[in-house]
Amino acid sequence: MVKIGNLELGDFPLLLAPMEDVSDPPFRAVCKANGADLMYTEFISSEGLIRDAAKSVQKLDIFDYERPVGIQIFGNEIESMREAAAIVEAARPDILDINYGCPVNKVACKGAGAGILLDIDKMVSMTAEIVKAVNIPVTVKTRLGWDENTIRINEVVERLQDIGIQAISIHARTRKQMYKGTADWSYLAKIKENPRINIPVFGNGDIDSAEKALEYRNKYGIDGIMIGRATIGYPWIFNEIKHYFATGELLPPPDLEERIKVTKKHLDFSVEWKGEKLGILEMRRHYTNYFRGMPNFKAYRTQMVTTESYAEVCTILDQVGEVYADFQF
Known part of the structure; x- marks a missing residue:
């Protein structure tokens, strides 16, 4: 111990x-x-x-x-x-x-x-x-x-x-x-x-x-x-x-559903801690990292780092889940 x-x-x-x-x-x-x-x-x-x-x-x-x-x-x-x-x-x-x-x-x-x-x-x-x-x-x-x-x-x-x-x-x-x-x-x-x-x-x-x-x-x-x-x-x-x-076994990497879920949880804590405006602002540095390796993700990231609306970020994340539903990490 x-x-x-x-x-x-x-x-x-x-x-x-x-x-x-x-x-x-x-x-x-x-x-x-x-x-x-x-x-x-x-x-x-x-x-x-x-x-x-x-x-x-x-x-x-x-x-x-x-x-x-x-x-x-x-x-x-x-x-x-x-x-x-x-x-x-x-x-x-x-x-x-x-x-x-x-x-x-x-x-x-x-x-x-x-x-x-x-x-x-x-x-x-x-x-x-x-x-x-x-x-x-x-x-x-x-x-x-x-x-x-x-x-x-x-x-x-x-x-x-x-x-x-x-x-x-x-x-x-x-x-x-x-x-x-x-x-x-x-x-x-x-x-x-x-x-x-x-x-x-x-x-x-x-x-x-x-x-x-x-x-x-x-x-x-x-x-x-x-x-x-x-x-x-x-x-x-x-x-x-x-x-x-x-x-001695490796877990499979988290799938897209899990990544979106944790990103939303992270966002929720951020907004709860610092308020919607600042909480959303401080989350912007994390989006690329959560979805690293996904092709053609830049357009979605750009939307997420420019919006100041919590609801819009969640909507964009849901869209990512739909568009990349078949993507395997």
Whole structure:
């Protein structure tokens, strides 16, 4: 049984990665319904929380149906992160997660996210202050290092464990790699072989199929897998992995009826959470992904991303179901 604090997550949990502009409550709802064991919010700026910025505060929204859920924060000032941690705890998540992995320039080049991998001492000091500031489990998501010459991940995990984090998720790339090249999970295997490490270690990077999930579980000995980009438009991946682990058989891909049903459910949650206008607007980035691989779909996508009517989106989805009734994924 994998545990984070007193939180029991099963024998080999599958985690939904925190993804900016993706991992909002509506998306988390469909992932939860399709087998995700633990989810994290989009990352939230510590400075935004302290200033009570509306966008940051809204990201604190979590719902009982999605538990267990962690709220993730990022920043480069220790005092601001400590204050933000207290605000997060008041929102009653099951976990507080610290982002030490975001590679984008506007975050990393300001010393936050993966930028802090250039200052491990500060990373440890900041984490220690956050752990002391809250009474809920603190976890960390990070990368191997800034570049191939600064990979100190084994030391990082030891030191963060020593000051009280309860689990760590590691994207097995450096910041320099961004999302290119191949994730090198051999570093994770070495961490799991380290007798000093007793917290759960979750692997992240390149998991896009049930077969690869099983291969990496067996090869690298990690405690669970965090999945990011492969879930976009495909929340079914969690249950597909679980089924493959249990039976050795691959589930058939979801058919068109199922895809339309989940798209509508996602849309319903989005409208319920943010209202019709904004809920419809924020769903637009998802349609292409749900129906990836369908020929001549562009015209329907164009209709869905230009209408501002919930009823019209549903009508277009119904039309897709009729026109492509015989299509096989």
